Amino acid sequence: MPMHALKDALSFGDLPASERIGFAIFIAFCLVFPWISKGSFAQAVMIQFLIFCLYGLGWNLIGGYGGQVALGQAKNVGMSAYTVALFMVWWDVPFWFSTPIGVIIATVESFILGYFLLRLKGHYFAIATICVSLVWQQLFVNWDLIGGARGVELPLKETPNFVYMQFTSPIYYHYFAFVLVMGAILFMNWFRKSRLGYQLRAISANEEVAESLGINIHWVKVKAYCITGVFAGMGGAFYAVYYNYIDPFSVMHLELSIMIALMTMIGGAGSMWGPIIGAMILIPMDRYLGAWLGGSGIVGVDFMIYAFMVMVIAAYEPRGIWGIIEKARRRR
Amino acid sequence: METLLSTTISGLLMGMLFALVALGLAIIFGVMDIVNFAHGEFLMVGMYAAFLTATGLSMEPLLTLPVSAVICFILGMGSYYLLVRYLLKGPMLAQLLGTFGLMIFIRYLAMAIFGPDYKTLEQGLLIRPSINWGPVMISYPKLGAAVISVTAFGAVYWLINRTRLGMALKATALDVEAAGYMGINTEKMRGLAWGLGGATVGIAGALLTNFYYVFPTVGLLFVMIAFATVALGGFGSIKGAFIAGLIIGLIWDFGGTYVGPEYKFALIYLTYFLVIILRPQGLFGW
Amino acid sequence: MALLEVIGLTKKFVGVVANDRISFEIEKGEIVGLIGPNGAGKTTLFNCIVGYHKPDQGTVKFNGKPITGFKPFQTNRAGIGRTFQIMSISGSLSVSENVMVGSFCRVSDSRTARQEAAEILNLMELEQEAQARMNELPIAAQKRVGLAMALATKPKILMLDEVAAGLNPRETEEMVALLQKIHAAKDLTLFVTEHVMEVVMPISQRIIVLDGGQKIAEGKPRDIANDERVIRAYLGEKYVEGRKH
Numbered sequence: 119m120p121m122h123a124l125k126d127a128l129s130f131g132d133l134p135a136s137e138r139i140g141f142a143i144f145i146a147f148c149l150v151f152p153w154i155s156k157g158s159f160a161q162a163v164m165i166q167f168l169i170f171c172l173y174g175l176g177w178n179l180i181g182g183y184g185g186q187v188a189l190g191q192a193k194n195v196g197m198s199a200y201t202v203a204l205f206m207v208w209w210d211v212p213f214w215f216s217t218p219i220g221v222i223i224a225t226v227e228s229f230i231l232g233y234f235l236l237r238l239k240g241h242y243f244a245i246a247t248i249c250v251s252l253v254w255q256q257l258f259v260n261w262d263l264i265g266g267a268r269g270v271e272l273p274l275k276e277t278p279n280f281v282y283m284q285f286t287s288p289i290y291y292h293y294f295a296f297v298l299v300m301g302a303i304l305f306m307n308w309f310r311k312s313r314l315g316y317q318l319r320a321i322s323a324n325e326e327v328a329e330s331l332g333i334n335i336h337w338v339k340v341k342a343y344c345i346t347g348v349f350a351g352m353g354g355a356f357y358a359v360y361y362n363y364i365d366p367f368s369v370m371h372l373e374l375s376i377m378i379a380l381m382t383m384i385g386g387a388g389s390m391w392g393p394i395i396g397a398m399i400l401i402p403m404d405r406y407l408g409a410w411l412g413g414s415g416i417v418g419v420d421f422m423i424y425a426f427m428v429m430v431i432a433a434y435e436p437r438g439i440w441g442i443i444e445k446a447r448r449r450r
Numbered sequence: 451m452e453t454l455l456s457t458t459i460s461g462l463l464m465g466m467l468f469a470l471v472a473l474g475l476a477i478i479f480g481v482m483d484i485v486n487f488a489h490g491e492f493l494m495v496g497m498y499a500a501f502l503t504a505t506g507l508s509m510e511p512l513l514t515l516p517v518s519a520v521i522c523f524i525l526g527m528g529s530y531y532l533l534v535r536y537l538l539k540g541p542m543l544a545q546l547l548g549t550f551g552l553m554i555f556i557r558y559l560a561m562a563i564f565g566p567d568y569k570t571l572e573q574g575l576l577i578r579p580s581i582n583w584g585p586v587m588i589s590y591p592k593l594g595a596a597v598i599s600v601t602a603f604g605a606v607y608w609l610i611n612r613t614r615l616g617m618a619l620k621a622t623a624l625d626v627e628a629a630g631y632m633g634i635n636t637e638k639m640r641g642l643a644w645g646l647g648g649a650t651v652g653i654a655g656a657l658l659t660n661f662y663y664v665f666p667t668v669g670l671l672f673v674m675i676a677f678a679t680v681a682l683g684g685f686g687s688i689k690g691a692f693i694a695g696l697i698i699g700l701i702w703d704f705g706g707t708y709v710g711p712e713y714k715f716a717l718i719y720l721t722y723f724l725v726i727i728l729r730p731q732g733l734f735g736w
Numbered sequence: 737m738a739l740l741e742v743i744g745l746t747k748k749f750v751g752v753v754a755n756d757r758i759s760f761e762i763e764k765g766e767i768v769g770l771i772g773p774n775g776a777g778k779t780t781l782f783n784c785i786v787g788y789h790k791p792d793q794g795t796v797k798f799n800g801k802p803i804t805g806f807k808p809f810q811t812n813r814a815g816i817g818r819t820f821q822i823m824s825i826s827g828s829l830s831v832s833e834n835v836m837v838g839s840f841c842r843v844s845d846s847r848t849a850r851q852e853a854a855e856i857l858n859l860m861e862l863e864q865e866a867q868a869r870m871n872e873l874p875i876a877a878q879k880r881v882g883l884a885m886a887l888a889t890k891p892k893i894l895m896l897d898e899v900a901a902g903l904n905p906r907e908t909e910e911m912v913a914l915l916q917k918i919h920a921a922k923d924l925t926l927f928v929t930e931h932v933m934e935v936v937m938p939i940s941q942r943i944i945v946l947d948g949g950q951k952i953a954e955g956k957p958r959d960i961a962n963d964e965r966v967i968r969a970y971l972g973e974k975y976v977e978g979r980k981h
Contacts, residue, residue: 323827332841418558
């Protein structure tokens with residue numbers, strides 16, 4: 119069994135050649151990027167892109183494959199990021215020890231919440247997740263013990279330090295994020311061929327039919343929701359050590375959750391590459407637009423563009439850019 | 451004791467306004483089973499319409515009610531014909547995303563046009579000190595807003611339950627196909643439901659402007675309250691929305707007074723959370 | 737011991753008794769038909785057995801064990817498969833993947849599931865359609881896919897809801913032949929709810945008739961066809977008159 123799982127994770131043989139080539143180019147690009155990129159801004163955007171790939175790949179499980187529009191990834195990102203940051207501030211606990219704890223906290227929260235909320239369907243579930251996110255957000259903004267609105271700054275070590283994940287060059291962060299993303303992609307590659315993956319897709323296609331095929335739909339959704347929490351938790355832990363500073367607006371905010379969901383939907387929810395395509399378009403656009411418009415004082419143009427894209431996509435091709443690609447391919 | 455009484459009255463008054471905010475959501479959901487995520491943004495547009503008309507033309511804020519109502523009616527109707535109509539053909543995910551995208555779009559458009567600043571009205575008929583009624587304090591603007599809110603609520607209730615138009619709306623809600631066979635232009639009815647939903651929330655926005663800040667993200671705060679209200683009352687139930695509005699209003703003011711104003715939103719979301727877990731169909735739902 | 741036992745099952749909706757103290761048994765290997773006019777309570781009975789409704793009174797036993805109040809996925813795991821009258825499946829799964837989902841009810845390994853799905857598609861003569869999407873297929877093929885999906889969960893009894901609804905006479909005939917084929921090949925028990933007499937009459941060994949929520953008759957197809965009470969309830973007065981000439 120585990121051998122089979124590993125083989126499934128590593129084998130991309132069932133995909134068309136074009137997809138395999140695309141994936142290989144993606145890997146090669148990520149590997150050489152630190153050596154060809156000029157300037158720290160591009161490098162920062164790249165790392166951000168990788169973090170968002172991780173979030174998006176995770177969200178795709180529940181939101182894409184499962185069809186449950188969860189809008190609360192930020193709270194899992196935040197919980198894990200805060201765990202890593204606060205453990206270091208309070209007790210000087212290194213990244214590698216606090217990260218598992220942070221991920222577990224994020225996952226347990228997902229489990230408890232998912233257990234109750236995933237009985238709700240469609241719109242109700244989406245609204246409920248927003249509402250819970252807002253409760254957490256308010257709590258974190260007002261909770262002085264954990265820094266409140268001021269956030270938490272991670273103390274810097276004197277020398278670069280692997281156990282605390284503190285490096286002077288972004289290259290290390292880049293490769294670490296890349297490893298995380300690759301891990302996530304391999305996991306998704308296993309997942310889409312696994313029992314859980316098929317059952318989840320069956321649920322999103324038609325719950326009544328799925329139930330009649332012996333699927334405990336509530337339980338399967340809860341499992342998927344927890345995995346989504348793990349991905350977000352990993353991303354959050356990395357975020358904390360990469361930026362060395364977190365606050366409720368950067369890791370706990372509803373806007374982050376919305377961004378993750380929109381990005382995945384634009385790329386193509388429920389497809390293997392959708393989240394990556396979404397991140398590839400939105401993150402650079404976001405950063406460069408932000409840098410470009412930043413001076414002029416116009417905020418949120420980026421969000422307007424995404425929102426417009428989402429509306430068009432929802433009205434014409436709910437399966438996003440990947441849906442358009444597949445349609446073109448089937449016609450050929 | 452005085453605080454308790456003041457808080458209760460203030461909560462009930464606020465609740466009447468919340469009910470009006472939620473009314474549009476209930477109408478739209480009732481007619482076509484779709485949740486309008488952009489509802490809070492409609493409210494925000496209504497608030498800005500009232501604020502800008504009042505300050506720009508140095509007008510009495512209450513006279514801007516029709517302006518907000520008309521603008522939001524057009525906004526609602528426009529949303530239906532330009533977007534929602536197409537969303538209804540797609541899967542649920544698309545419906546969710548579509549109105550969600552609309553919400554983000556309007557919010558950040560407002561942000562780009564008006565900037566993130568908080569604005570308040572300086573003067574108007576309702577903007578005057580509270581009435582002191584013995585030891586009990588009643589906020590003057592809230593009292594006025596509540597009275598108008600209940601009037602508007604009553605008018606819509608009458609429209610839906612006592613007029614031909616209302617009957618056609620209800621028929622569309624029950625069974626689109628059957629309503630179509632009976633010669634009702636269901637497409638128009640749905641557009642109208644969106645217009646009506648927009649207009650009511652526009653009025654609510656104009657009233658709110660008299661005593662609340664106007665800013666681009668104000669919609670999210672109130673839309674969550676509206677969701678809580680509609681969920682509590684039962685989605686699609688107009689009567690339920692009113693009673694639930696009062697309950698939420700009480701939680702709002704009691705929470706603000708006894709727990710702390712920074713937590714009053716959290717308390718409402720928490721209430722919503724509990725309600726939807728314990729009784730997903732709401733108090734008056736089926 | 738009977739495979740499926742329904743004892744005194746009652747289900748009320750607001751103001752309506754949809755099923756009124758219904759009792760019957762189905763033996764292993766039988767093919768039983770369930771008929772009755774619209775609103776007789778067939779679908780409710782169906783849903784009470786598979787677990788979409790909770791009966792107000794009465795017991796459902798399967799293999800001797802009570803399964804009353806089980807959720808649909810639990811009745812399925814116990815060994816009750818079902819098909820749907822209309823099955824709208826959207827999303828990204830192909831026909832063979834949908835059948836795999838059924839297999840995953842009993843197996844957790846995707847290789848085994850894929851293999852099982854291929855075998856069932858073979859049996860159902862659906863090899864051509866394996867890579868198609870559900871919504872690209874004609875009704876008759878969709879119904880066969882529905883059957884294949886239910887079969888993949890390896891049920892002991894298969895409950896078929898209006899399996900011929902929407903089919904033309906030739907397709908109906910093919911469906912009857914297919915049902916007989918899988919009955920023999922898989923050692924299945926079939927419980928068929930049906931409007932179309934051309935399906936129920938030739939294949940059922942026994943028929944249960946519902947009217948107004950009550951069981952009004954049970955017996956061999958030939959006896960049922962001649963039972964005046966049944967004919968009156970089900971086919972109406974005119975048919976009874978017609979037969980006398």
